Amino acid sequence: MAIDALEAKLRPPADVLAPYPSKLITLASGEQMVVREARLADAGALLGTVYPLLGVPKDYYDIVAARMYSEILGWFRYRVANEFVIVGAIDGVIAGIVTSRHVKAGLGMSLHTLTIKRGLRVGAQLFAAKMEHHIDYLGEDEVHIVAESPIGFKRWMIEYELEDRSAMYPDLRHELGGVPTFTLTRKLWEAVKPVKCTGVRPVPAELLKTADKLIMPDEYVQLPGWKRGA
Amino acid sequence: MSARIGIVGIGHCRFGNSSEYDLVDVIAYSANDAFRDAGGLHLRKEVDQVLVGNMAAGMFNHQTSVASALISRMDMEPCPAELVENGPASGASAIRLGYMAIASGMADVVLVAAGEVMRVVSGWEATNIVATMAHTEAEYNMGLTLPGFAGMFTRLYMEKYGMTERDLALVAVKDHDNGAKNIYSHVQLPVTIEAIADGENANVVNNYVAEPLRMYSTCPISDGSAAVILVNMDSPKAKLFPKKPIRIAGIASATDTHCVHNRKDPLVLDAVRISAEKAYKMAGVGPKDISLAELHDAFVIFELLNSEEVGFFERGKSFLGVRNRETEIGGRIPINTSGGLKAKGHPVGATGVSQVVELVRQLRGEAEEGRQVKDPKYGMAVNFGGFGNNVVTTILAKD
Ligand SMILES: CC(C)(COP(=O)(O)OP(=O)(O)OC[C@H]1O[C@@H](n2cnc3c(N)ncnc32)[C@H](O)[C@@H]1OP(=O)(O)O)[C@@H](O)C(=O)NCCC(=O)NCCS
Numbered sequence: 131m132a133i134d135a136l137e138a139k140l141r142p143p144a145d146v147l148a149p150y151p152s153k154l155i156t157l158a159s160g161e162q163m164v165v166r167e168a169r170l171a172d173a174g175a176l177l178g179t180v181y182p183l184l185g186v187p188k189d190y191y192d193i194v195a196a197r198m199y200s201e202i203l204g205w206f207r208y209r210v211a212n213e214f215v216i217v218g219a220i221d222g223v224i225a226g227i228v229t230s231r232h233v234k235a236g237l238g239m240s241l242h243t244l245t246i247k248r249g250l251r252v253g254a255q256l257f258a259a260k261m262e263h264h265i266d267y268l269g270e271d272e273v274h275i276v277a278e279s280p281i282g283f284k285r286w287m288i289e290y291e292l293e294d295r296s297a298m299y300p301d302l303r304h305e306l307g308g309v310p311t312f313t314l315t316r317k318l319w320e321a322v323k324p325v326k327c328t329g330v331r332p333v334p335a336e337l338l339k340t341a342d343k344l345i346m347p348d349e350y351v352q353l354p355g356w357k358r359g360a
Numbered sequence: 361m362s363a364r365i366g367i368v369g370i371g372h373c374r375f376g377n378s379s380e381y382d383l384v385d386v387i388a389y390s391a392n393d394a395f396r397d398a399g400g401l402h403l404r405k406e407v408d409q410v411l412v413g414n415m416a417a418g419m420f421n422h423q424t425s426v427a428s429a430l431i432s433r434m435d436m437e438p439c440p441a442e443l444v445e446n447g448p449a450s451g452a453s454a455i456r457l458g459y460m461a462i463a464s465g466m467a468d469v470v471l472v473a474a475g476e477v478m479r480v481v482s483g484w485e486a487t488n489i490v491a492t493m494a495h496t497e498a499e500y501n502m503g504l505t506l507p508g509f510a511g512m513f514t515r516l517y518m519e520k521y522g523m524t525e526r527d528l529a530l531v532a533v534k535d536h537d538n539g540a541k542n543i544y545s546h547v548q549l550p551v552t553i554e555a556i557a558d559g560e561n562a563n564v565v566n567n568y569v570a571e572p573l574r575m576y577s578t579c580p581i582s583d584g585s586a587a588v589i590l591v592n593m594d595s596p597k598a599k600l601f602p603k604k605p606i607r608i609a610g611i612a613s614a615t616d617t618h619c620v621h622n623r624k625d626p627l628v629l630d631a632v633r634i635s636a637e638k639a640y641k642m643a644g645v646g647p648k649d650i651s652l653a654e655l656h657d658a659f660v661i662f663e664l665l666n667s668e669e670v671g672f673f674e675r676g677k678s679f680l681g682v683r684n685r686e687t688e689i690g691g692r693i694p695i696n697t698s699g700g701l702k703a704k705g706h707p708v709g710a711t712g713v714s715q716v717v718e719l720v721r722q723l724r725g726e727a728e729e730g731r732q733v734k735d736p737k738y739g740m741a742v743n744f745g746g747f748g749n750n751v752v753t754t755i756l757a758k759d
Contacts, residue, residue: 156559158566158576160552188380249549251565258564284482328564 142211147232150216150263152338153329157250161220164333164341165259168215168227173206175344176215179224179246186352190279191244197278197306198242201229213241216263218256219341226252228260230273238264238273239305240314243282248351254285258327265319273314276304287312290322363463364593366605367756369398370717371473375546375584375705379479383421384429387412387475387585390710391434394471394587399602403589404434406597408467410441413454413474414709419489420478430473447493448658449613449745450474451586451712452752456611458590468595474714475585476707486581490708493746495619507578509620509747510659511570516627517661518572521676525572529557530682531660532576532702538689539699541731544714546582546705577660582705586714606720609738610643610755612636620747631751632669632742639753640671643738647671650693650755651736652722654715656744657700666742667695670753694733697722712743716754723758 133141152166168176180202183195204210212232218225229241240260245253264273275292277283286292296310304311332338348358371393378386395401412427423429427441446453451474458470478486491505499509517523533553539545556566556576566574591598593605614634620626640646647670655670657663664678672693673681681687687695698704698718701711719739721727741754 156555156561156565158551158555159549160555189377249547255564280482284484288482288484325564325567328561330560 141208145212145232147212147214148267150214150259150267151331152333153259153331154333154337155218155255155329157252159250161250162337163218163220163225163252163255164337165216165218165256165329166338166341168217170206172217172344173202175224175346176202176217176227178346180227180244182350182353182356183244188352189281191352193278194242194244198227198229198244201241205229214263216256216259217344218252219344220247222340222343222345223347224344226256228256230260230264232264232268232270236269236271238268238270240264240273240275241306242278246347246350254326255328257286259329261314261319262323262327265314265316271316274304274311275314276306276309276311278306290314290318290326293318364607365459365462365590366593366607367588367716367720368591368598368601368603368605369394369403369589370720371395371397371587372544372714372717373585374544375582375707375714377479378477378583381477383414383417383423383475383477384426384433386477386583387426387430387473387587388433390475390585390587391430391471391473394473394589397603398589399600403600404436406469406600407436407439407471409458409461409470410436410439411454411458411461411470411472412441412443413451413472413713414443415445415447415450415476416489416708417476419492420476420480420486445709446750447745448490448656448706448708449712449743449750449752450709451714452716452741452743452754453613453712453745455588455590455713455716455754456613456752459608459611462590462592468592468597470590471587472590472713473585473587474710474712476709477583478581478707479583483581498619498621505570506658506747507570507573510661511573513626514572514577514659514661517665520627521679523664523679525574526553526557527679527682528572528574528577528660529553529566531657531663532556534682534688535657535660535696535700535702538697538731539703541728542699542704543728545699545703546580546584547699547703551576573659573661579658579701579706582707584705584707584714585710586717588713588716588720606723607757607759608754609645609757610639610641611752612638612642613750613752614638616749618746618749627665629665629669629748629751631748632666632744632753635751635753636670636740636742639740639755643755643757645738645755650738650740652694652697652719652733653740653742654698654700654718655695655742656711656715657696657702658706658744660702662744663695663700663702666744667693670740670742689731689733697727697731697733712741712752715741715743716756719756723756
């Protein structure tokens with residue numbers, strides 16, 4: 131896309147972010163999930179993966195899918211500052227997606243986590259991957275996090291024992307909906323990392339290749355009976 | 361005991377997350393399923409007694425009088441109905457009381473329906489609610505939870521008998537293999553020993569819940585229901601039910617001290633052993649006659665311990681049997697063919713009935729392909745209430 135003067139005005143200022151190094155996680159089923167940073171060229175497959183979930187109210191997939199759809203589109207069209215997307219793929223098929231944003235030096239803002247393949251804590255692994263990116267690779271000291279679903283709240287706020295700083299900073303609000311913000315600090319991350327974050331690096335070349343061109347899932351447990359293209 | 365009492369209808373829903381449904385609807389689903397299996401919904405009017413197994417609707421769902429609610433939901437007035445609460449053994453206790461109602465001559469047909477909807481609260485809150493069955497002053501108020509107890513218990517067993525964490529994972533692999541083939545199972549995913557015990561990511565993928573117990577040594581928190589219809593096989597009403605009954609050959613319960621620290625040896629589960637001995641005696645069989653068993657494995661250590669107490673293995677040897685694949689389908693004594701609580705899930709109040717439904721499916725030869733035990737004659741279920749302090753053992757026979 132040619133970046134003319136008007137388009138340049140529409141784009142938020144962007145920093146050059148350190149890349150997230152890909153890793154490989156063997157899930158409990160024995161399936162191998164490549165976790166890598168998404169590229170703009172992946173946007174079509176990512177949007178196509180999220181789209182069918184817009185109509186699934188169960189477990190709040192609808193709201194999270196709608197938010198994530200707009201975040202991925204915003205990232206693809208350069209409408210969100212410093213956003214990154216990390217994807218988990220098994221044999222190239224998208225198993226889960228996370229979105230997040232670097233706000234400024236030292237501060238990150240977690241956006242959404244969406245599990246397509248349920249039952250293997252794919253979402254938990256990808257959430258840990260995005261925290262790893264924020265703190266270990268982008269060098270941030272704090273990540274602001276909110277949940278938009280009860281499962282999300284149980285998983286992140288409760289399991290990570292995130293700090294509720296809303297009383298300390300009543301004005302501090304996450305940019306998603308203004309919900310009181312929870313914070314993952316570097317100290318907390320160092321404490322939970324050994325039990326929350328895993329993955330083998332480097333990913334063997336042949337496995338990394340399987341995730342080069344992302345494949346949209348044909349079926350979703352969230353959509354019984356639904357089949358892509360049918 | 362002279363009464364011949366059999367199961368002529370079974371019902372079950374898929375365990376998992378039913379938190380958007382009302383508890384009574386969840387139980388009614390399986391109860392209706394049981395009537396359809398038994399021959400039709402018209403058979404509801406033949407029921408003389410309804411017993412509902414549930415552990416904690418008052419706390420999970422802010423709902424009481426569940427049995428009365430079920431009667432109205434199913435249009436079964438004026439049938440007598442009561443709730444049976446015996447912790448996680450509520451389901452099997454309800455079956456035992458149903459058996460007693462028929463044996464006493466006060467009923468010929470009993471519907472036993474059981475269910476729990478726990479996912480309306482967080483996992484931590486569910487653990488807290490379940491922990492209220494522990495001794496209030498000596499255990500609960502000290503912060504003990506069931507996973508905490510089971511973790512200490514597992515550690516003790518490991519130190520005494522040389523079992524390893526990998527042995528626990530082997531039980532989980534077997535249970536998940538079975539659960540993956542069971543249409544009613546909460547977690548329908550096989551897991552591999554490499555991924556959950558041996559591999560580089562195992563520590564996170566199979567994270568500690570209460571060391572040395574990990575996620576895959578612990579049951580998930582599940583919602584669900586199950587139901588059975590019991591009939592006096594010698595009453596005229598028995599003829600109304602077309603399916604060949606699966607006979608309850610033995611059913612017995614036993615209790616142990618509420619406080620675990622009052623037991624001489626915490627690794628000895630007297631209530632399991634005594635209830636099993638009584639059930640064997642009533643059925644006129646022994647451990648060698650049992651073709652398959654559903655053993656209460658909220659934590660996989662219980663599957664191992666129970667299998668020793670009921671006489672399948674010598675004390676301290678059950679994990680060696682698992683290593684030798686003796687408890688797999690096709691092995692010497694298949695255990696938890698349904699996936700057990702580990703993979704099928706554990707909606708606490710429903711579990712005892714669910715175990716019996718699995719035995720009936722197996723004895724009828726109706727289990728899914730790859731999960732059916734070859735030509736079984738007797739099935740055993742052990743349903744565990746409290747920390748082993750109130751246990752019901754049931755033995756079913758295919759005549
Ligand atoms: C929140 C979310 C990301 C979590 O995903 P995840 O970490 O991949 O979680 P999984 O689906 O693997 O998680 C749990 C599964 O593990 C399995 N499980 C739980 N306990 C288990 C145990 N002891 N043994 C074996 N398996 C177990 C169950 O199958 C359970 O699935 P269930 O919740 O449907 O019963 C996902 O639910 C999601 O995408 N939800 C919709 C969007 C959303 O809420 N996002 C968060 C917004 S802030």
